[in-house]
Amino acid sequence: MMKLLCGITLLTIAVAHYVYIPLPEQISEPWKLMLLDATFRGAVWMGDVAHWMGLSHSVRVINSAIIGFESLVPITNNEIRVEDTLFDGVSVRVYHPNGKKEGELRRAVVFIHGGGWALGAPKLGSYDSLCRQMAADLDAVVVNVDYRMAPDVHFPVPYDDCVKAAKHFLSVETLEKYSVDPERVAVCGDSAGGNLAAAVAQRIGIDDNISVKFKLQVLIYPVLQALDFNTASYQQNQNVPILYRKLMARFWLEYLGADPDLIHSLLMNNHTALDQSLVSSTRAKLDWTTLLSKRMIKHFKPVVPVTGSPNLLKEVPAFLDARAAPLLADEDVLRMVPRAFILTGEHDVLRDDGIMYARRLEQAGVSVTNDHFEDGFHGCVSVAFWPLHFSVGIRAVQNYIAWLQENL
Numbered sequence: 001m002m003k004l005l006c007g008i009t010l011l012t013i014a015v016a017h018y019v020y021i022p023l024p025e026q027i028s029e030p031w032k033l034m035l036l037d038a039t040f041r042g043a044v045w046m047g048d049v050a051h052w053m054g055l056s057h058s059v060r061v062i063n064s065a066i067i068g069f070e071s072l073v074p075i076t077n078n079e080i081r082v083e084d085t086l087f088d089g090v091s092v093r094v095y096h097p098n099g100k101k102e103g104e105l106r107r108a109v110v111f112i113h114g115g116g117w118a119l120g121a122p123k124l125g126s127y128d129s130l131c132r133q134m135a136a137d138l139d140a141v142v143v144n145v146d147y148r149m150a151p152d153v154h155f156p157v158p159y160d161d162c163v164k165a166a167k168h169f170l171s172v173e174t175l176e177k178y179s180v181d182p183e184r185v186a187v188c189g190d191s192a193g194g195n196l197a198a199a200v201a202q203r204i205g206i207d208d209n210i211s212v213k214f215k216l217q218v219l220i221y222p223v224l225q226a227l228d229f230n231t232a233s234y235q236q237n238q239n240v241p242i243l244y245r246k247l248m249a250r251f252w253l254e255y256l257g258a259d260p261d262l263i264h265s266l267l268m269n270n271h272t273a274l275d276q277s278l279v280s281s282t283r284a285k286l287d288w289t290t291l292l293s294k295r296m297i298k299h300f301k302p303v304v305p306v307t308g309s310p311n312l313l314k315e316v317p318a319f320l321d322a323r324a325a326p327l328l329a330d331e332d333v334l335r336m337v338p339r340a341f342i343l344t345g346e347h348d349v350l351r352d353d354g355i356m357y358a359r360r361l362e363q364a365g366v367s368v369t370n371d372h373f374e375d376g377f378h379g380c381v382s383v384a385f386w387p388l389h390f391s392v393g394i395r396a397v398q399n400y401i402a403w404l405q406e407n408l
């Protein structure tokens with residue numbers, strides 16, 4: 001009996017030790033986040049072990065865990081009819097709201113899911129529920145793009161898939177087929193999907209051959225640059241779940257098909273040291289000491305080594321490619337993109353990616369609504385539909401859908 005009690009006590013302590021992590025005071029529902037984080041860390045750990053043993057790529061293991069969890073999320077808004085089809089060879093799911101009136105045109109949203117360009121099951125659970133909710137609340141046609149992901153493919157394939165699907169949808173014939181008003185189409189994405197949505201919005205914006213343009217873009221805590229892994233928010237939130245700073249750097253290297261060992265150089269900003277002439281013209285586009293407010297910079301200082309890893313940017317030129325990192329686009333391009341809603345969370349390493357993009361768009365004359373959540377953390381929207389449903393995730397979804405309701 002005594003042994004059993006001791007065993008249970010030790011096990012409880014071990015589990016509590018594994019689950020407990022110190023979190024910022026303002027963060028929404030800390031215990032739920034710890035549970036979510038413990039689960040996610042467990043999946044990443046299993047992925048790493050399987051990878052190390054040569055059994056499977058770590059990403060596939062993590063994704064199987066995600067698919068398992070997503071399958072448990074109950075389907076909501078069942079009345080929305082879904083259609084799985086191909087847009088110019090790219091797999092998409094189209095959501096049709098009910099009660100079509102003859103001859104009446106609808107609004108539409110092209111949705112691009114997140115997951116570090118490697119994870120996520122868009123046709124299951126959270127993202128499926130989110131698309132159903134948009135279709136129902138906005139009475140809009142929603143296109144959920146199931147682009148190909150790492151490790152099967154790398155940049156620019158996911159980007160190209162999203163551009164193809166968007167172009168196909170914006171063609172006059174397709175819009176007619178779905179009874180969509182060409183003047184009322186938005187593009188929307190979260191995290192890596194926000195990266196792709198921003199890049200697609202730029203691509204469509206500058207293409208003279210495309211007559212129908214997006215009216216709006218919604219970027220939910222988007223990832224927009226890989227040249228500075230020491231922005232104020234990267235420094236402040238490096239150990240805040242679930243998107244740890246190191247994990248974001250890993251996702252970038254995987255997306256760009258680069259050597260995972262480069263992570264050490266990235267985290268030190270060795271790729272953007274002062275001796276890297278390739279970045280000199282780019283620095284101002286992500287100079288957070290001028291683009292952020294003093295309140296957000298706090299006591300953080302830029303990390304700019306004097307000498308770095310000279311060959312890194314030559315080996316992986318995509319780091320400087322605005323199709324991969326939309327924050328690096330020139331002002332001429334930014335001027336052509338649609339009005340934006342950018343959602344950011346205070347406790348997110350990507351906070352400053354989103355805020356810098358908001359400032360740069362404003363400087364280019366684009367109207368921006370920056371909805372900043374003081375209790376927000378990365379991923380809160382995609383777990384809004386899980387049984388844990390975080391209140392900040394629900395508020396974030398409500399806010400951006402309300403903005404679309406009013407402006408689309």
Ligand SMILES: *[C@@H]1O[C@H](CO)[C@@H](O)[C@H](O)[C@H]1NC(C)=O
Pocket residue numbers: 206207208209
């Ligand atoms: C537009 O179409 C023309 C002719 O097909 C082509 O040469 C041009 O590159 C296209 N422009 C863009 C931005 O794709």
Ligand SMILES: *[C@@H]1O[C@H](CO)[C@@H](O)[C@H](O)[C@H]1NC(C)=O
Pocket residue numbers: 264265268270307308309
């Ligand atoms: C960063 O650059 C410095 C200077 O070239 C070099 O000594 C150091 O090894 C680099 N660090 C990494 C992790 O690549």
